[in-house]
Amino acid sequence: MKNIKCELGNFLKLCAAALCLCGFSSPAQARRVVSLMPSYTEIIFELGAEKDLVGVSNFCNWPPGAGKIEKTGDYLRPNIEKIYSLKPDTVFAGAWADASSSKQLSSMGVKVVSLSEEKSAADIFATVRLIAAELGRRREGERLVKKLSALMPHEPPAKPLKVYLEADAGGWTAGGQSFLSDAVRLAGGRNIFGGEKRGYFQASWEEVLLLDPEAVILLSGTEEEFLARPMAKGLAAAKAGRIITGLDRDAFSRPGPRLFSEIKKLRGLLYGKK
Amino acid sequence: MGKNKFLIFLAALAAACLFSLAAGPAGWSNYDIIINLRLPRTLAALAVGAGLGLAGALFQGVLKNPLSDPYILGTSSGATAAAVFCFLAGIERTSPVFFLAVFAGAFGATFLSYWLARLAGRLSDAALVLAGVAVSAFLSALVMLTLTSSGARSFSLFYFVLGGLYSVQPGVLIISSLIIAGSGVLAMARWRALDAMALGSENAYHLGISPERERILFFTLACASTSAAVAIGGTIGFVGLMTPHIVRRITGPSARALVPAAALGGAALLTAADAAGRSLFSPSEIPAGIVMALAGAPFFMWLLCKSSRGRA
Numbered sequence: 001m002k003n004i005k006c007e008l009g010n011f012l013k014l015c016a017a018a019l020c021l022c023g024f025s026s027p028a029q030a031r032r033v034v035s036l037m038p039s040y041t042e043i044i045f046e047l048g049a050e051k052d053l054v055g056v057s058n059f060c061n062w063p064p065g066a067g068k069i070e071k072t073g074d075y076l077r078p079n080i081e082k083i084y085s086l087k088p089d090t091v092f093a094g095a096w097a098d099a100s101s102s103k104q105l106s107s108m109g110v111k112v113v114s115l116s117e118e119k120s121a122a123d124i125f126a127t128v129r130l131i132a133a134e135l136g137r138r139r140e141g142e143r144l145v146k147k148l149s150a151l152m153p154h155e156p157p158a159k160p161l162k163v164y165l166e167a168d169a170g171g172w173t174a175g176g177q178s179f180l181s182d183a184v185r186l187a188g189g190r191n192i193f194g195g196e197k198r199g200y201f202q203a204s205w206e207e208v209l210l211l212d213p214e215a216v217i218l219l220s221g222t223e224e225e226f227l228a229r230p231m232a233k234g235l236a237a238a239k240a241g242r243i244i245t246g247l248d249r250d251a252f253s254r255p256g257p258r259l260f261s262e263i264k265k266l267r268g269l270l271y272g273k274k
Numbered sequence: 275m276g277k278n279k280f281l282i283f284l285a286a287l288a289a290a291c292l293f294s295l296a297a298g299p300a301g302w303s304n305y306d307i308i309i310n311l312r313l314p315r316t317l318a319a320l321a322v323g324a325g326l327g328l329a330g331a332l333f334q335g336v337l338k339n340p341l342s343d344p345y346i347l348g349t350s351s352g353a354t355a356a357a358v359f360c361f362l363a364g365i366e367r368t369s370p371v372f373f374l375a376v377f378a379g380a381f382g383a384t385f386l387s388y389w390l391a392r393l394a395g396r397l398s399d400a401a402l403v404l405a406g407v408a409v410s411a412f413l414s415a416l417v418m419l420t421l422t423s424s425g426a427r428s429f430s431l432f433y434f435v436l437g438g439l440y441s442v443q444p445g446v447l448i449i450s451s452l453i454i455a456g457s458g459v460l461a462m463a464r465w466r467a468l469d470a471m472a473l474g475s476e477n478a479y480h481l482g483i484s485p486e487r488e489r490i491l492f493f494t495l496a497c498a499s500t501s502a503a504v505a506i507g508g509t510i511g512f513v514g515l516m517t518p519h520i521v522r523r524i525t526g527p528s529a530r531a532l533v534p535a536a537a538l539g540g541a542a543l544l545t546a547a548d549a550a551g552r553s554l555f556s557p558s559e560i561p562a563g564i565v566m567a568l569a570g571a572p573f574f575m576w577l578l579c580k581s582s583r584g585r586a
Contacts, residue, residue, distance in 0.1 A: 169430040170440050206298045206311055207557040230311045
């Protein structure tokens with residue numbers, strides 16, 4: 001407390017000195033922020049800090065306003081020159097995505113905030129808090145976390161359904177090290193590959209048949225295409241009519257704010273009355 | 275080639291089929307899985323492997339170049355590029371238009387390589403391989419450009435370009451198998467011409483064979499076979515390169531035995547590779563294209579070492 005008072009005192013003195021020098025007080029300078037991930041962009045908009053954004057990744061298409069902001073390449077290969085030319089004071093980058101470009105930017109004097117990969121809903125909240133803190137919007141961050149937590153279903157189902165989630169055709173699915181697996185859990189399902197200590201991998205179709213999921217979530221492709229695979233019609237999910245294609249692909253596959261309303265939607269699709 | 279030697283290939287083929295039918299997380303006693311899941315997939319691997327092995331033997335025979343195969347000559351890249359454009363245009367994989375387009379892509383790319391190589395004057399095999407590499411690289415870049423700039427379905431298309439047999443449509447399998455079998459029969463019927471070509475263009479000419487015409491004919495058969503294989507399983511490399519070399523050690527150089535043996539050998543090789551990819555890393559699946567590259571690239575290096583030592 002004493003420290004804060006002391007600092008406040010110093011600050012006031014400085015301000016007074018500045019006032020004396022210039023004769024007026026300049027408004028707080030606006031931040032210049034670049035976001036290299038669609039989920040970060042969506043979080044920044046939710047925090048009400050979209051005016052600070054001067055650059056986003058090529059994949060940032062939500063909310064609609066994000067489409068109008070300068071594009072700076074994709075998160076795996078950001079366009080360093082473009083980012084530098086936007087003169088940002090903060091760049092939000094995925095820690096796992098491209099360490100060398102982060103280093104390059106840092107060496108050019110740009111502040112890079114590397115956020116670790118989100119492997120669960122709790123990790124997404126941590127990212128929200130970190131971004132909020134960086135942007136000086138801690139209160140908005142807490143409010144957002146609270147709002148998103150409230151969206152999640154709170155009562156677990158009596159018997160969780162076994163769920164197979166296919167992120168992309170060809171059997172690309174999520175293991176336990178992925179936020180998608182956590183999203184399935186929060187929606188009241190049990191990812192059949194949740195025990196795999198990995199993020200994303202290509203599952204063998206035979207294994208899917210053996211584990212016999214009671215619900216299938218397709219983020220790409222149609223129900224007809226899925227049911228045309230060998231023996232797919234014999235799956236418990238197919239018999240129960242629980243081949244779910246109604247989720248918003250972008251919203252569900254990004255560790256951002258929109259995921260939580262999708263989780264709520266998924267709960268309804270899994271357990272809702274037909 | 276004696277009948278005994280042919281038995282070696284049939285035994286290898288039978289072993290690969292047994293492995294493919296018996297291997298998998300469900301074990302070897304689940305009748306449903308074996309009939310409905312592993313059998314169609316084994317048939318697909320057999321067809322693609324036979325098609326690529328056949329194409330490899332024909333290209334190597336016509337060009338007298340041990341390093342040529344559908345991948346190095348741009349044939350596969352042409353077929354893959356045509357297939358990707360068909361997918362984006364929404365053309366069904368079982369429609370005749372799709373097969374015609376894929377064949378046209380394969381033939382166009384091979385012919386472009388051929389034409390480029392001829393620009394230098396008399397066709398040299400080295401120039402053809404060089405032109406093939408250029409055409410292949412350009413088409414692969416075109417496919418990558420299309421994939422990175424096309425939105426939603428790009429990931430599944432990526433998977434197709436990588437090569438694998440995860441999902442095979444029965445209709446595509448039937449049509450492709452017929453094309454591959456037809457090309458094989460036509461090629462075997464002309465084994466004498468292929469052998470004559472091996473003696474060099476001039477000698478072939480003296481034997482009453484027009485090298486130019488035969489070359490186009492065998493190119494057409496190899497392209498048809500390659501494009502049918504690509505239609506099923508995307509870009510799978512090294513089968514066409516490796517198989518003729520392995521089987522030649524047993525059959526000797528005559529096309530009469532080499533061509534059918536390469537088809538059988540290619541079928542066995544890819545069937546075993548696909549079975550290994552889907553059973554060794556369960557519950558993950560490694561696409562057959564990656565398994566083949568893992569096995570094939572070292573083979574390619576060995577081949578290069580051997581041929582450079584032979585020259586020294």
